[in-house]
Amino acid sequence: MPGDYSMSDVLQRMYTNQLALEAALMELTLHVEQHGESDVGESVCGALQTIGENAGHIKQGIAKLKGSSTS
Numbered sequence: 001m002p003g004d005y006s007m008s009d010v011l012q013r014m015y016t017n018q019l020a021l022e023a024a025l026m027e028l029t030l031h032v033e034q035h036g037e038s039d040v041g042e043s044v045c046g047a048l049q050t051i052g053e054n055a056g057h058i059k060q061g062i063a064k065l066k067g068s069s070t071s
Contacts, residue, residue, distance in 0.1 A: 008065040015058050022051045 025048055033041035 008062055011058070011062050011065065015055070015062060018051060018055060018058070022048060022055070025051075 025044060029041050029044040029048070032044070
């Protein structure tokens with residue numbers, strides 16, 4: 001079972017968790033903004049933008065790790 005906990009698999013799960021957290025934060029942000037808290041919504045949107053930008057780098061790094069582990 002060593003393959004179950006390879007670095008690329010663990011990172012893939014972390015990436016999936018990041019996407020789930022991003023989606024949950026977006027739902028909460030929309031709820032907060034609908035109740036007139038636009039300042040809070042703007043702050044969270046800034047954090048979500050950072051998460052989104054980093055997600056692409058993470059995904060590419062995971063793909064590179066998976067590619068190098070099969071070589």
